[in-house]
Amino acid sequence: xxxxxxxxxxxxxxxxxxxxxxxxxMEGLTAAETWEVLQAAEPTERVEIFEYLDGERQVEILxxxxxxxxxxxxxxxxxxxxxxxxxxxxxxxxxxxxPLLPSEERRDIxxxxxxxxxxxxxxMTTSVARLPESVTVGxxxxxxxxxxxxxxxxxxxxxxxxxxxxxxxxxARQLLMHLGTPDENVTDLMQRDLVTVEATDDQxxxxxxxxxxxxxxxPVVDHEHHLVGIITHDDVIDVLREEAxxxxxxxxxxxxxxxxxxxxxIHTLSWKRGMWLSALLAASFLTVYALQSFHETLDxxxxxxxxxxxxxxCGGNSGGQSATLIITSLTGGDLTLKDWWRVLRRELLMGLxxxxxxxxxxxxxxxxxxxxxxPVDKLVVPITLLLVVTCSTIVGGALPLIxxxxxxxxxxxxxPFVAGIIDITGIxxxxxxxxxxxxxx
Amino acid sequence: xxxxxxxxxxxxxxxxxxxxxxxxxMEGLTAAETWEVLQAAEPTERVEIFEYLDGERQVEILxxxxxxxxxxxxxxxxxxxxxxxxxxxxxxxxxxxxPLLPSEERRDIxxxxxxxxxxxxxxMTTSVARLPESVTVGxxxxxxxxxxxxxxxxxxxxxxxxxxxxxxxxxARQLLMHLGTPDENVTDLMQRDLVTVEATDDQxxxxxxxxxxxxxxxPVVDHEHHLVGIITHDDVIDVLREEAxxxxxxxxxxxxxxxxxxxxxIHTLSWKRGMWLSALLAASFLTVYALQSFHETLDxxxxxxxxxxxxxxCGGNSGGQSATLIITSLTGGDLTLKDWWRVLRRELLMGLxxxxxxxxxxxxxxxxxxxxxxPVDKLVVPITLLLVVTCSTIVGGALPLIxxxxxxxxxxxxxPFVAGIIDITGIxxxxxxxxxxxxxx
Numbered sequence: 001x002x003x004x005x006x007x008x009x010x011x012x013x014x015x016x017x018x019x020x021x022x023x024x025x026m027e028g029l030t031a032a033e034t035w036e037v038l039q040a041a042e043p044t045e046r047v048e049i050f051e052y053l054d055g056e057r058q059v060e061i062l063x064x065x066x067x068x069x070x071x072x073x074x075x076x077x078x079x080x081x082x083x084x085x086x087x088x089x090x091x092x093x094x095x096x097x098x099p100l101l102p103s104e105e106r107r108d109i110x111x112x113x114x115x116x117x118x119x120x121x122x123x124m125t126t127s128v129a130r131l132p133e134s135v136t137v138g139x140x141x142x143x144x145x146x147x148x149x150x151x152x153x154x155x156x157x158x159x160x161x162x163x164x165x166x167x168x169x170x171x172a173r174q175l176l177m178h179l180g181t182p183d184e185n186v187t188d189l190m191q192r193d194l195v196t197v198e199a200t201d202d203q204x205x206x207x208x209x210x211x212x213x214x215x216x217x218x219p220v221v222d223h224e225h226h227l228v229g230i231i232t233h234d235d236v237i238d239v240l241r242e243e244a245x246x247x248x249x250x251x252x253x254x255x256x257x258x259x260x261x262x263x264x265x266i267h268t269l270s271w272k273r274g275m276w277l278s279a280l281l282a283a284s285f286l287t288v289y290a291l292q293s294f295h296e297t298l299d300x301x302x303x304x305x306x307x308x309x310x311x312x313x314c315g316g317n318s319g320g321q322s323a324t325l326i327i328t329s330l331t332g333g334d335l336t337l338k339d340w341w342r343v344l345r346r347e348l349l350m351g352l353x354x355x356x357x358x359x360x361x362x363x364x365x366x367x368x369x370x371x372x373x374x375p376v377d378k379l380v381v382p383i384t385l386l387l388v389v390t391c392s393t394i395v396g397g398a399l400p401l402i403x404x405x406x407x408x409x410x411x412x413x414x415x416p417f418v419a420g421i422i423d424i425t426g427i428x429x430x431x432x433x434x435x436x437x438x439x440x441x
Numbered sequence: 442x443x444x445x446x447x448x449x450x451x452x453x454x455x456x457x458x459x460x461x462x463x464x465x466x467m468e469g470l471t472a473a474e475t476w477e478v479l480q481a482a483e484p485t486e487r488v489e490i491f492e493y494l495d496g497e498r499q500v501e502i503l504x505x506x507x508x509x510x511x512x513x514x515x516x517x518x519x520x521x522x523x524x525x526x527x528x529x530x531x532x533x534x535x536x537x538x539x540p541l542l543p544s545e546e547r548r549d550i551x552x553x554x555x556x557x558x559x560x561x562x563x564x565m566t567t568s569v570a571r572l573p574e575s576v577t578v579g580x581x582x583x584x585x586x587x588x589x590x591x592x593x594x595x596x597x598x599x600x601x602x603x604x605x606x607x608x609x610x611x612x613a614r615q616l617l618m619h620l621g622t623p624d625e626n627v628t629d630l631m632q633r634d635l636v637t638v639e640a641t642d643d644q645x646x647x648x649x650x651x652x653x654x655x656x657x658x659x660p661v662v663d664h665e666h667h668l669v670g671i672i673t674h675d676d677v678i679d680v681l682r683e684e685a686x687x688x689x690x691x692x693x694x695x696x697x698x699x700x701x702x703x704x705x706x707i708h709t710l711s712w713k714r715g716m717w718l719s720a721l722l723a724a725s726f727l728t729v730y731a732l733q734s735f736h737e738t739l740d741x742x743x744x745x746x747x748x749x750x751x752x753x754x755c756g757g758n759s760g761g762q763s764a765t766l767i768i769t770s771l772t773g774g775d776l777t778l779k780d781w782w783r784v785l786r787r788e789l790l791m792g793l794x795x796x797x798x799x800x801x802x803x804x805x806x807x808x809x810x811x812x813x814x815x816p817v818d819k820l821v822v823p824i825t826l827l828l829v830v831t832c833s834t835i836v837g838g839a840l841p842l843i844x845x846x847x848x849x850x851x852x853x854x855x856x857p858f859v860a861g862i863i864d865i866t867g868i869x870x871x872x873x874x875x876x877x878x879x880x881x882x
Contacts, residue, residue, distance in 0.1 A: 017634055020654045145620045154614055155596050172613055173595055179586045193458055211682060213461045214675035216657065233674040234655035237681065241652060244685035245769055251692045252765025252856060253758060260775035261766050262783060269787075270794045273762050280758050281799055284751040285806045291747045292811060298746060305739060305746035306732045309864055310725040312750050313757075317694060317721050317857050321714050324693025325702050328686055334701035342703060346710075353711045358722055365726045370733060415693060415856055416758050423750055 007040045014041035014049060023052035031060040039069070044149075047076040056263075059088050067093065071100035078152055079105075080125045080235065083112040120206050121199035123239065124220045124229030129157045131186065133167060138182025141175055153232055156217045159190050166219055166227040168192045196221045199228055203239045208333065210236045247331070251324070253280065253416040276416070283420040287312075287427050294431040301438050303372050307381055308430070310362070315388040315426035316419035318354055322347050322396030323418040330400060330410050340401050347397035348390065355389030377438060384433050388426045395422055451481035455490060464493035472501040480510070485590075488517040497704075500529050508534065512541035519593055520546075521566045521676070524553040561647050562640035564680065565661045565670030570598045572627065574608055579623025582616055594673055597658045600631050607660055607668040609633045637662045640669055644680045649774065651677045688772070692765070694721065694857040717857070724861040728753075728868050735872040742879050744813050748822055749871070751803070756829040756867035757860030759795055763788050763837030764859040771841060771851050781842050788838035789831065796830030818879060825874050829867045836863055 001009040014022055014037065026034050026049075034057065038046045050058065050073050062070050062085070074082060074097060086094050086109065098106055108126050115121025129151045131140055140157065148154045157175075159168040168190030178184055196219050197206050210218050210233060220229040246256045255272040257264050264272075291298065298304055326343060329335035335343070359382030366378045396418045400410035442450040455463055455478065467475050467490075475498065479487045491499065491514050503511050503526070515523055515538060527535050527550065539547055549567055556562025570592045572581055581598065589595045598616075600609040609631030619625055637660050638647050651659050651674060661670040687697045696713040698705050705713075732739065739745060767784060770776035776784070800823030807819045837859045841851035 145617045148614050148618050173589050176586045177589050211678045237652045240681045248765060248769045252762050254762050261770040266790060270791060274795055274798055277758055277795060277799060278802060281755055281802055284754055285810060287750040288747050288810055305749060306729050308746060308749050309728040309753050313725055313864060314722055317718055321693050321695050324689060328689045329702040349707060350711060354715055354718060357715055358718055361719060361722055369726060369729055423754060
């Protein structure tokens with residue numbers, strides 16, 4: 001259809017499919033071809049399909065197609081997505097685009113760009129279905145039918161006073177239920193006790209409120225309780241996915257990526273990985289230093305290095321488990337700082353139990369695998385493991401709590417960092433016990 | 442109000458607040474007190490508040506309050522939540538409850554209980570707003586106004602034929618837009634190209650479809666395309682949170698918990714942690730065995746053990762990073778098995794870059810901290826690190842892909858397991874290089 005410039009055929013294609021599918025189908029085309037297809041679509045569909053294209057493709061189109069054409073798509077895009085997109089585009093092109101937009105859209109873009117990434121303000125859309133306090137059910141339905149093309153959701157309709165203070169909420173469902181009594185006043189039906197977020201709140205606060213209350217959208221207000229926007233359930237889903245990905249990266253000691261793995265340039269990736277690896281390596285030098293100060297014990301007990309990696313990794317794994325449990329519980333809101341005493345008591349008990357169990361296995365393993373030391377000498381291994389595992393679970397449980405208490409993100413104390421800190425403890429314990437039990441003899 | 446049995450006051454309390462807030466306020470009460478408050482509420486509010494109580498409290502109430510009273514709440518609960526709740530309750534009580542329910546609800550419970558946890562069927566609700574093909578916009582609006590009390594969402598209305606085959610979807614928004622033309626036929630307006638899931642699909646498939654298409658709900662069909670239920674956006678949010686938590690636990694080598702950290706009994710927790718720690722410890726014995734087979738090198742190169750923990754942890758960290766990146770990209774759908782060659786090429790390059798960089802730092806560290814070996818001898822450290830880090834990034838990148846290829850969950854190859862496998866590689870490389878460069882001399 002593209003080859004023959006069959007505009008009618010292209011229009012039908014865009015019309016018949018869900019915009020997300022149409023966007024998927026166009027993945028194989030070039031930016032110029034995609035734009036040609038979009039030009040054939042109805043203006044409403046054009047915008048919808050455009051919004052489902054992936055970010056890079058959107059940027060490419062805006063950078064190459066004439067601003068006189070693209071400005072119409074920009075003007076109709078959801079306000080929150082539009083701002084995010086414009087941030088990625090060559091400023092020179094943005095400067096040519098902005099004057100082509102209606103003044104209302106232009107002001108809206110300026111306002112939304114002020115909220116920093118990760119706040120409620122940066123997620124929200126300013127396009128909200130709102131009604132004054134005085135309307136009746138019948139008027140509300142008529143008004144909403146008129147507004148429906150403009151807003152992301154019309155299922156939550158907010159009632160505001162003359163100064164745009166948020167007064168209440170009525171759902172489309174409630175309006176439909178009162179279809180039979182069109183003269184009823186909306187203020188008599190509306191919910192007044194609303195859960196809101198402030199535009200400066202963190203996006204995690206937004207996500208947890210929407211998730212806890214099963215909302216379809218949450219209103220965003222400023223300090224004086226003016227209604228400034230709403231955040232819808234699909235934006236919350238995006239936040240949850242993004243945060244889960246960030247947490248996964250943090251747990252693997254990688255600075256979060258902005259792009260997909262394959263699209264991140266090698267030099268960015270090596271920086272995001274290298275900086276943490278360098279820090280962990282620097283911390284590792286403490287283990288070199290500790291081992292060196294025990295050189296007499298190392299000389300005296302020949303078989304000592306055999307268990308060194310085993311003991312270090314066992315400590316790291318059990319401490320990492322504790323840290324993961326505490327970080328996940330803190331993030332999920334199941335645990336607060338007030339519980340610190342219960343956490344430490346539990347981790348002490350867990351450490352003793354796990355340490356005794358792992359010590360027993362390791363002793364059996366040592367008896368079977370290692371030649372040389374006597375069975376009594378080998379008791380060093382289980383005794384060390386009991387102490388190392390107990391220390392590790394306590395340290396692994398305490399570090400995220402301490403970070404939280406200091407106002408830092410507890411997720412920074414994830415697996416590799418806890419392990420780094422625990423490595424040195426494990427080595428000192430192992431060497432000390434060897435020295436006490438064996439070296440003197 | 443409870444003390445004076447002020448039923449009117451309690452009713453007002455339940456009526457005035459959002460049910461989620463009312464449920465929060467009642468957290469301090471006992472199960473019996475909560476039930477007394479709920480008895481005072483309107484039947485609709487009673488169910489809504491009950492649904493927001495936490496799981497344990499719900500179970501407690503159902504186990505203690507008379508089935509004749511609680512059956513009314515059960516009958517009105519959302520079908521998906523109801524089934525999940527009944528699974529947690531003493532079977533003897535469920536047997537007393539079931540006969541008290543209307544036959545339709547009873548059949549529904551039996552049907553939903555058949556889908557295994559984690560499938561679309563176990564998430565869906567069977568309460569769907571549906572309309573026959575022949576209705577007009579006006580009839581649809583009237584019918585929906587009648588149905589609105591019964592369904593979780595009335596904003597997506599599904600059109601089915603006489604045999605309940607899914608034919609199309611019309612949104613409440615579309616109906617409202619055509620308020621002016623009540624005689625228009627709904628089938629002329631409806632969307633026909635619907636994205637659906639099957640009842641046996643995995644919940645991750647559901648979550649990614651709803652998230653990708655920004656749906657408010659997705660219809661669930663059986664093999665013959667009969668409409669059997671829908672899954673709404675709030676259930677998808679719960680799935681995303683649950684999956685993120687599970688992934689975090691897996692990355693920390695803990696079997697996922699059913700309860701919160703503080704509520705999980707010590708014996709359950711020690712099992713969920715101990716089983717993986719035992720497996721990792723068993724794998725660690727390979728390191729003991731490897732070190733023992735190099736005992737001559739160990740004897741000859743006195744300072745060799747000093748760098749053992751540093752090299753092992755550096756390999757583990759860089760391999761863990763690669764595994765985290767690949768697992769996250771596979772889960773997020775940014776990467777497929779077809780990209781294996783690109784992944785390995787990237788990881789090889791990353792490994793060489795990071796290995797060279799870390800080797801350089803470690804060599805400087807070795808020159809500063811360690812006494813004894815000559816600067817030339819110390820070249821063992823950077824050479825080993827270059828090789829270990831390169832091997833680790835390739836192994837860390839390849840293992841999740843291999844697991845995926847074998848049909849296993851790539852997330853099983855998270856940090857601690859990759860580290861366990863890499864430890865042994867790192868030791869063999871270190872010992873071999875020491876043997877080649879130093880021991881012979």
